[in-house]
Amino acid sequence: MYNSRISGLGFYVPENVVTNDDLSKVMDTNDEWIQERTGIKERRHVVKGTDTTTSMGVKAAQKAIERAGVDKNDIDFIVFATLSPDYYFPGPGVLVQRDLGLKTVGALDIRNQCSGFVYGISVADQYIKSGMYKNVLVIGSELHSHGLDMTTRGRGVSVIFGDGAGAAVVTREEDTSKGILSSHLHSEGEHAEELSLIAPGMGKRWVTDIIEDVDSGTEDTSYFPYMNGQFVFKNAVVRFSEVIMEGLQTNNLGPQDIDMLIPHQANLRISQFIQKKFGLSDDQVFNNIMSYGNTTAASIPIALTEAWEQGKVKEGDLVVLAAFGSGFTWGSVIIRW
Secondary structure, eight states, rough: OEEEEEEEEEEEEOOOOEEEEEEHTSSOOOHHHHHHHHHOHHHHHOTTTTOHHHHHHHHHHHHHHHTTTHHHHHHEEEEEOOSSSSSSSHHHHHHHHHHHHHOHHHEEEEOHHHHHHHHHHHHHHHHHHHHSSSSEEEEEEOGGGGSOOOOOGGHHHHBBOOOOEEEEEEEEOOOOEEEEEEEEEEEEEGGGEEEOOOOOOSSSOOOOHHHHHHHHHHOOOOOOOOOOHHHHHHHHHHHHHHHHHHHHHTTTTOOOSSSSSEHHHOOOOHHHHHHHHOOOOOOGBBBHHHHHBBBBGGGHHHHHHHHTTTTOTTTTEEEEEEEEEEEEEEEEEEOOO
């Protein structure tokens, strides 16, 4: 039996910065309104014709592989988490394999939205603990901006999201006292439509239906994301708390043992609520939503990488990753760094 550890981290965000004031020029909103509700000051948006979900993931992965100190051909498997793939199919995992020039390793795509990276780390951890693989590349990458309703109608959702990617190399660890100690995953599908993008999909509305309505002049917003914000917020704070405690208790630990909590960057108010509930100081929680917005599956690896780069995640630290999002799905990962 092995443990697994995160041996390398990397992230990439587009150069194009979009401030709250920039958004106020295209929709009825303002900096004060956005910051009060979300904590976001700015986010990054891909300029059309430049980056894609895959290309951002590749750039983040290249950094992670270099920092892990492994050759790219040492990567045994790829896990790619996103809700915004380049194509409806195939998924971006195989595109990363191609663009990195890796050998013909397996590639798995995960569609768990905001909790996608946590799910991905859990998958990589189990593959390594079983002895099947030694080095698994886990990527979370999102390109939201091209699919948002950038008008006043969509402001409740569109001001929140940004583009970017983060990646981790998960490696076999012989010392079972450190590395990934446990992961905990949950879902509650009865609330699936409370945070969703319905079309295009085979279940209700496919491309042909959308084209037919467009040709007839019927307005359709099913291809824009929908969020019942208040309902999502109330569920998030409960599930965040539960799954963090589940992870701590599994390892006979308590909130006082946390050195660094990296929550999914959904809303600064959620992070602040959890921080207060667990009695954590500002030095024990890392937030960067102010600069990048909600980058969904990319948010935790981007934040984890920044925290590590800034020396806020050190050897021996107890690091907790936690996420909640569309599905509803949520999870936590407990790591002894």
